[in-house]
Amino acid sequence: MKNSKVELSDQRPVMESDFPPNKLASLSPDSDFGFAFNDSNFSDRVLRIEIVPDLPEIKEVYEGFTSNRKRKREEIKKRDNVIRRVRIFDYRMLDREEDEDENQDEEAVIEESNSDAGFDSNQIESNDLSWSTDSATTILEVKSLYISSPILAAKSPFFLKLFSNGMIESEERHVTLRIHASEEAAFMDLLNFMYSNTLSAVTFPALLDVLMAADKYEVASCTRYCSNLLQNFTMNLNSALLYLELPSSVLLADALQPMTDATKQFLVAKYRDLTKLHDEVLNLPLAVFEVVLSSDNLHIVSEDVVFDFVLKWTRKHYPKLEDRHEVIRSRLGRLIRFPHMTCRKLKNVICCNDLDPEFATKVVLEALFFKTEASHGQRSLAAEAANCRRFVARAYKYLPIKVMEFKLPHQHCIVYLDLKREECANLFPDGWLYTQSFHLGGRALFLAARCNTDQKGSSFHFGLFLGMAEKRRATCEVDYEFSARSTENKEFQSKHRGTYIFTGKKAVGCRDLFNTHWTSFIADYSDHFINGILHIRAELSIKQ
Numbered sequence: 001m002k003n004s005k006v007e008l009s010d011q012r013p014v015m016e017s018d019f020p021p022n023k024l025a026s027l028s029p030d031s032d033f034g035f036a037f038n039d040s041n042f043s044d045r046v047l048r049i050e051i052v053p054d055l056p057e058i059k060e061v062y063e064g065f066t067s068n069r070k071r072k073r074e075e076i077k078k079r080d081n082v083i084r085r086v087r088i089f090d091y092r093m094l095d096r097e098e099d100e101d102e103n104q105d106e107e108a109v110i111e112e113s114n115s116d117a118g119f120d121s122n123q124i125e126s127n128d129l130s131w132s133t134d135s136a137t138t139i140l141e142v143k144s145l146y147i148s149s150p151i152l153a154a155k156s157p158f159f160l161k162l163f164s165n166g167m168i169e170s171e172e173r174h175v176t177l178r179i180h181a182s183e184e185a186a187f188m189d190l191l192n193f194m195y196s197n198t199l200s201a202v203t204f205p206a207l208l209d210v211l212m213a214a215d216k217y218e219v220a221s222c223t224r225y226c227s228n229l230l231q232n233f234t235m236n237l238n239s240a241l242l243y244l245e246l247p248s249s250v251l252l253a254d255a256l257q258p259m260t261d262a263t264k265q266f267l268v269a270k271y272r273d274l275t276k277l278h279d280e281v282l283n284l285p286l287a288v289f290e291v292v293l294s295s296d297n298l299h300i301v302s303e304d305v306v307f308d309f310v311l312k313w314t315r316k317h318y319p320k321l322e323d324r325h326e327v328i329r330s331r332l333g334r335l336i337r338f339p340h341m342t343c344r345k346l347k348n349v350i351c352c353n354d355l356d357p358e359f360a361t362k363v364v365l366e367a368l369f370f371k372t373e374a375s376h377g378q379r380s381l382a383a384e385a386a387n388c389r390r391f392v393a394r395a396y397k398y399l400p401i402k403v404m405e406f407k408l409p410h411q412h413c414i415v416y417l418d419l420k421r422e423e424c425a426n427l428f429p430d431g432w433l434y435t436q437s438f439h440l441g442g443r444a445l446f447l448a449a450r451c452n453t454d455q456k457g458s459s460f461h462f463g464l465f466l467g468m469a470e471k472r473r474a475t476c477e478v479d480y481e482f483s484a485r486s487t488e489n490k491e492f493q494s495k496h497r498g499t500y501i502f503t504g505k506k507a508v509g510c511r512d513l514f515n516t517h518w519t520s521f522i523a524d525y526s527d528h529f530i531n532g533i534l535h536i537r538a539e540l541s542i543k544q
Helices: 021-025 056-067 073-099 149-155 157-164 181-196 204-216 220-230 237-248 253-271 278-282 286-293 303-317 321-335 343-351 357-372 375-384 421-425 518-522
Strands: 045-052 110-113 141-147 174-180 402-406 412-420 432-434 438-440 443-453 460-468 476-484 493-502 507-510 533-542
Touching: 045 181, 141 149, 149 157, 149 181, 174 181, 181 204, 181 220, 204 220, 204 237, 220 253, 237 253, 237 286, 253 286, 278 303, 286 303, 286 321, 303 321, 303 343, 321 357, 343 357, 402 438, 412 421, 412 438, 412 443, 421 518, 421 533, 438 533, 443 533, 460 476, 460 493, 460 518, 460 533, 476 507, 493 507
Parallel strands: 045 174
Antiparallel strands: 045 141, 110 174, 402 412, 412 533, 432 443, 438 443, 443 460, 460 507, 476 493, 476 533
């Protein structure tokens, strides 16, 4: 093919010194150079794009994606593997100096050449353009574009390295880049974006392809742009799963962080009520199930529910016991907040065959040590482990408590309940707060805090009650005593005591525990709160 008569303004080699940081920084990321795209008057190089057939795996995955977005996890993993394989393949020859003695027939996927290039973007080269790695690869089409190396280098470390790596090839004006057929549309759109900061892609699959191309060629601004556009599409479980898988498949994972965060918020909001969406949650794939379990705002009565869900989920998805041991130990176990489980359930953890015995012993001991800490010690542990949420209590429907049980000289237990000032404030004017259930003499009991009014409804008070959680009618006579701490006396002082015979779902207690009006009880100067915490103790014993 004859040389095209093109006048290129820069006849000298382009070296790294041509791209100093201050010069590249002067090219604002928001600058619009669309007028210079594929224009010889504003270009110093020619980009020769060789389009080759897709690898079988790429073709299969891309066709499957465009025809059916509801791909299974195995298909997503397959696409990820192909993407990683292609990226390594394309980057290999950027370090050609190390492999210069190898067979030159194994030509670089990215190279610079002295060969002539045509400039019709639709032109098909008919001369011998075959290239091979393991076997002969046919070049389907060749497209040539005028490019400005400073513009591309400013947007992409990939092109910066290509144009300034100091090799002989980087001194040439003709740059050859080889891509697969399925990448063509996305790559051309990416090049246009690097000039104009706009994309022609508007559909979900097209934007996703551009995003992958932007990551492949390290155009972080385009990756972020695509990420923002993709968030405008209505999200569903399938797209959310795809978004979760993307960061593990790309180099510029930080650019995807906003989209990843939005995906997690969507999933947590959708599946926060584990009990109501029981069957749906049990069918979630692992990646989504992990996101749901990581939330602080699950609608659950206690952490015991999370543990039971993990057991059900793993039994459904991992029939083999050794597989359940592995997935709980390495993936799901860290998302169960064992320190906030009830002692009764922790006993079950030790005996549970679904957990590796060593792992079960470790998490139960850690949980028990946490429970022995004072409230301020627990808060310190939670703050120190900011990156690990296992010490942080979720927004449980029922408040967590600490319980000490005694069997001698008679069945007896001490229950500790800590309430934050804002939790108490939210009780006004007629709210309730319930604790997790605890057991005494085989009976399930609970405590309840409430904002009460007097008979005239003119004044409000803080009330505390003891109730039985069992539906069955069961007679049980209980002695109870409520105590609280204050800033004046840090020790627990008795506030109310009594005896009551439970005959079913009943409650007994005190409507005005502190013998003061609500405004005085909740005020900033109130001596009932120590560092913003109301400390309550209930001592219970079954009468013989």
